[in-house]
Amino acid sequence: MKTRAAVAFAAQKPLEIVEIDLDGPKAGEVLIEVKATGICHTDYYTLSGADPEGLFPCVLGHEGAGIVVDVGLGVTTLKKGDHVIPLYTPECRQCKSCLSRKTNLCTAIRATQGKGVMPDGTSRFKCDGEPVLHYMGTSTFSNFIVAPEIAVAKIREDAPFDKVCYIRCGVTTGIGAVIWTAKAEAGCRAIVFGLGGIGLNVIQGLRLIGAEQIIGVDLNPGKKAMAEKFGMTHFVNPAEVGADLVPYLVDLTGGGADYTFDCTGNVNVMRQALEACHRGWGESIIIGVAPSGAEISTRPFQLVTGRVWKGTAFGGARGRTDVPRIVDWYMNGRINIDDLITHKLPLERINEGFDLMHEGKSIRAVVEF
Ligand code: NAD
Ligand code: AHE
Ligand code: ZN
Numbered sequence: 482m483k484t485r486a487a488v489a490f491a492a493q494k495p496l497e498i499v500e501i502d503l504d505g506p507k508a509g510e511v512l513i514e515v516k517a518t519g520i521c522h523t524d525y526y527t528l529s530g531a532d533p534e535g536l537f538p539c540v541l542g543h544e545g546a547g548i549v550v551d552v553g554l555g556v557t558t559l560k561k562g563d564h565v566i567p568l569y570t571p572e573c574r575q576c577k578s579c580l581s582r583k584t585n586l587c588t589a590i591r592a593t594q595g596k597g598v599m600p601d602g603t604s605r606f607k608c609d610g611e612p613v614l615h616y617m618g619t620s621t622f623s624n625f626i627v628a629p630e631i632a633v634a635k636i637r638e639d640a641p642f643d644k645v646c647y648i649r650c651g652v653t654t655g656i657g658a659v660i661w662t663a664k665a666e667a668g669c670r671a672i673v674f675g676l677g678g679i680g681l682n683v684i685q686g687l688r689l690i691g692a693e694q695i696i697g698v699d700l701n702p703g704k705k706a707m708a709e710k711f712g713m714t715h716f717v718n719p720a721e722v723g724a725d726l727v728p729y730l731v732d733l734t735g736g737g738a739d740y741t742f743d744c745t746g747n748v749n750v751m752r753q754a755l756e757a758c759h760r761g762w763g764e765s766i767i768i769g770v771a772p773s774g775a776e777i778s779t780r781p782f783q784l785v786t787g788r789v790w791k792g793t794a795f796g797g798a799r800g801r802t803d804v805p806r807i808v809d810w811y812m813n814g815r816i817n818i819d820d821l822i823t824h825k826l827p828l829e830r831i832n833e834g835f836d837l838m839h840e841g842k843s844i845r846a847v848v849e850f
Contacts, residue, residue, distance in 0.1 A: 482502070482503050482505070482625065483500045483501070483502060483503070484500070484501060484502075484503045484606075484623050484624050484625040484626075485498065485499075485500055485623070485624045485828060485850075486498070486499065486500075486501050486540050486606070486613075486620075486622060486623035486624065487540070487541070487542075487622040487623075487828055487831045487848075488501065488538055488539070488540055488608065488613060489527075489528055489537055489538060489539050489540070489541050490537060490538045491537050491538070492528060492529065492530030492535060492537060493528070493529060493530055495832045496528075496541070496622065496831055496832055496835075498828055498829055498831070499608060501540075501606055501607060501608045501613055501623070502606065502607040502608070503605055503606055503623070503625050503626070503627065504605040504607075504627070505551060505553070505605075505627070506551055506552060506553035506556075506627050507553050507554075507599070507601060507627075508553050508554040508555045509553060509554075509555055509556060509600070509629055509630050509631075510552075510553040510556070510599065510627050510628065510629055510630065511549050511551065511552045511553065511556055511559050511565075511627070511628060511629075511630055511633060512549070512550050512551035512552070512625060512626075512627055513547045513548065513549055513550065513565060513567060513625065513626050513627075513628060513633070514547045514548050514550050514624065514625055514850075515542075515545045515546070515547040515567075515621050515623065515624055515625065515626055515850060516545075516546060516547045516548065516642035516643070516646075516849070516850055517545065517546055517547075517642040517643040517646045517847055517848065517849045517850065518542045518544055518545035518546075518621035518622060518646055518847065518848050519544035519545075519646050519647045519649070519650065519651065519678075519822075519845045519846070519847050519848075520542075520544070520831070520834040520835060520838060520845070520846050520847075520848065521543065521544050521650045521651060521678060522677065522678065522679070522746070522770075522838065523543070523650070523770055524541045524542060524543070524622075524835075525835055525838060525839065526746070526770055526772070527541060527616065528541060528835070529772075531772035531773055532770075532772075532773065533773040534595045534596075536596070536597045536614050537614070538608065538611075538613045538614065539597055539613060539614035539615065539616045539620070540606060540613060540614075540615065540616060540620035540622050540623045540626075541616045541620070541622050542616065542619060542620055542621035542622035542623070543567075543569045543616065543617040543619040543620075543621060543649065543650055544621060544646050544647060544649045544650040544651065545566070545567055545619060545621025545626075545646050545649060546564070546565070546566050546636070546640075546642040546645050546646040546648075546649065547564075547565060547567075547626075547642065548562065548563070548564055548565070549561055549562065549563040549565055549633075550625070552630075556630045557630075558630060558635070559630055559633060559635060563635050564635070564636050564637065564638045564640065564642075565633045565634060565635055565636060566633070566634045566636055566645065566646070566648065566649050566800075566804050566808075567618070567619045567621065567626065567628045567632060567633055567634075567649070568618075568619070568628075568632045568633060568634055568649070568800035568801070568804070569594070569617035569618055569619050569632070569649075569650075569795070570585055570586065570587060570632075570794060570795045570798075570800050571587045571589055571590055571618070571629065571631040571632035571800060571801075572585070572587050572631060572632075572799045572800045572801040572802060573587050573589035573590075573631040574631075574801075575589070576588045576589045579799075584797075585661075585794070585795060585797050585798055585799045585800070586794060587631070589631060590618065590629055590631070590632070594615075594617065594618040596614075597614030597615050597616060598614065598615060599615065599627065599629070600629055605627040606620070606623070618632050619632075619649075621646075621649075622828070622831065622848070624828070624850045631801075632800070633801075634800050634801045634804035634805055635801075635805065636804065636805050636808045637805070637808060637809070637812065639812065640808050640811070640812055642849075643822070643825065643847050643849055644811065644818045644819060644822060645808050645811060645818070646847060647678075647818055647821065647822065647845055647847070648804060648807050648808055648811065648818070649804070650795070651678040651679055651682055651821075651845060652682050652807065652811075652816065652818060652821075653682075653795060653796050653798045653803065653804065653807055654679055654682065654768060654793070654794075654795055654796040654798075655679045655680065655681065655682020655683040655684075655685065655686055655744070655768075655796065656682050656683075656685060656686035656689065656796060656807070656816065657686070657793070657795065657796015657797050657798040657803070658683055658686065658742055658766050658768055658793045658796045658797070659671075659683055659686030659687055659689070659690060659740075659742075659796075660686055660689070660690060660796075661793075661796055661797030661798060662766050662791060662793035662796060662797040663740045663742075663764055663766050663791070665686075665687065665690055665692065665739070665740050666690065667690055667691030667692070667693075668691065668692070668693045669687075669690075669692050669693060669694075669739040669740055670692070670693055670694040670696075670734045670735070670738050670739050670740075671687050671692050671694065671695055671696070671738055671739060671740040671741065671742070672696040672697075672698060672730055672734065672738045672740075672741040672742070672754065672757055673687070673695065673696070673697050673698065673708075673713075673741075673742045673744060674698045674699075674741065674742065674743050674744060674745055674750050674753070674754050675698070675699060675743065675744035675745035675746075675750070675769065676697050676698075676699040676701075676704035676705075676707070676708045676713075676744075677704070677744060677838075677844065678821065678838075678844050678845050679744040679768055679769075680697070680699070680708075680742070680744035681704075681707060681708060681711050681821060681844060682821070683742045683744060683768070684697060684708055684711045684712050684713050685711045685712060685816060685817065687712060688711065688712030689815070689816070692712075694714050694715070694734060695712050695713050695714050695715075696713070696714065696715045696716075696717060696730065696733060696734070696738070697713040697715070697716050697717070698716075698717045698718075698719060698726075698730070699716075699718065700718065700719060700720055701841045702716075702718055703841060703842075704841070707820070707821075707844065710820065711817070711820075715733065717729070717730065717733070726753055726757075727753055727756045727757050730753075730757040731757060734757070734759070736759055736760070737757060737758050737759030737760060737763050738757055738758055738759060738763055739758075739759060739762065739763055739764070740758075740763070740764050740765075740766065741754040741755070741757050741758055741763070741764075741765045741766070742754070742765075742766045742768055743765070743766070743767050743768055743769045744768050744769055745769045746769030746770050746771050746772075747769065747771070748771050748775045748776065748777050748778075750769070751765075751767055751769070751771075751777050752777060752778065752779050754767075755779050755783055755788055755790055756779060756783055756788075758788040758789075759788075760786050760787055760788070761786065761787035762787055762788075762789075763787070763788050763789070764788070764789040764790075764791060765788065765789065765790055765791070766791050766792065766793055767790065767791070767792040767793070768792075768793055777790075821844045821845050822844070822845050822846075822847050823837075823842075823843045823844045823845065823846070824837055824843045824845075824846035824847070825846070825847050825848075825849060826846055826847070826848050826849075827848070827849065828848055828850060831848050833846075834846035834848060
């Protein structure tokens with residue numbers, strides 16, 4: 482079949498909207514009509530050429546929602562007409578990682594996913610007879626995609642695609658980092674570095690669990706109003722504080738934060754986030770994705786004196802189990818997604834969505850097919 486897609490033919494080049502070929506689902510796979518997809522900073526990161534797993538040509542996109550239109554042989558948990566969210570972190574419930582109950586990082590298909598192919602080692606997309614690669618196992622910048630059954634969460638049918646697509650990455654990553662990775666407790670003091678599509682959801686998660694103090698740090702003062710709406714209690718612009726940012730934050734939190742979150746992908750910020758933690762117990766959670774070759778550093782003394790460095794992928798959420806629950810939270814009014822979707826675009830204007838994020842003008846731009 483044919484599908485309309487925004488194809489990344491090379492790094493640092495605008496996406497091109499073209500009709501490409503898509504093979505149907507093989508055994509254990511489903512065909513999905515993508516109805517809406519968000520644009521996450523990680524799509525931009527891979528397009529920039531900084532991602533060691535960034536392979537081209539490919540179809541980017543990992544924040545989609547849609548409907549199952551066909552199923553391959555042996556698929557038992559999904560059927561035509563199901564409303565779904567494709568997952569870049571699958572949940573096979575059988576691999577060592579899934580069975581460990583210690584991580585959400587299912588390893589069943591990670592190796593092929595990182596090479597831009599389906600579990601059988603081939604791509605379902607072609608353009609002019611040449612393979613086009615998948616991305617993160619999802620490629621939601623295509624109107625139709627094929628995905629493995631274990632990488633698809635079934636969701637309720639009354640949930641609007643143009644909102645719940647964002648649960649696939651930003652919403653769950655931010656809220657999950659607070660509740661599943663940090664396991665932050667009511668009354669804690671926290672600092673969130675970077676108030677974009679992820680950081681604002683960290684703030685929303687901190688408000689949910691009853692944090693006492695929620696400090697937001699961003700170079701863009703334009704992010705302050707939205708962050709306050711989501712629960713931020715103090716805003717700090719590092720450009721105004723200068724080199725004394727860490728002591729300033731330690732002072733503001735009365736000795737250091739219980740939890741800090743990096744949502745920038747900048748390794749210097751990651752160090753500041755660790756060092757702004759409280760001596761003896763403060764935990765810093767790395768969410769931001771840093772470019773190939775970047776490294777984090779600090780004095781080991783920071784860890785010897787009890788600070789903890791942790792990372793999180795997809796907020797520690799188990800896709801097939803937790804995504805439908807988070808859709809319920811949205812539908813029941815427990816979390817706010819609507820205000821974070823600042824722009825809606827047709828596929829033809831997807832490159833404008835990247836520009837808006839880059840210029841700091843959007844939180845989430847959502848493409849509707
Ligand atoms: P975004 O572009 O919407 O937001 C980034 C924010 O950081 C912006 O508001 C920007 O002004 C701010 N910022 C940049 N440099 C800063 C600095 N030095 N100090 C303070 N603030 C600064 O991006 P996003 O979609 O929110 O993604 C944030 C990061 O999280 C990216 O690195 C992305 O790749 C990563 N991410 C990780 C996961 C995961 O599972 N770990 C999931 C999604 C996104
Ligand atoms: N290929 C990248 C991986 C970047 C990365 O860490 N991705 C996160 C999700 S970001 C979503 O916006 C993730 O889930 N990581 C776990 C995994 O298995 O990739 C790189 O930098 O190498
Ligand atoms: Zn993402």
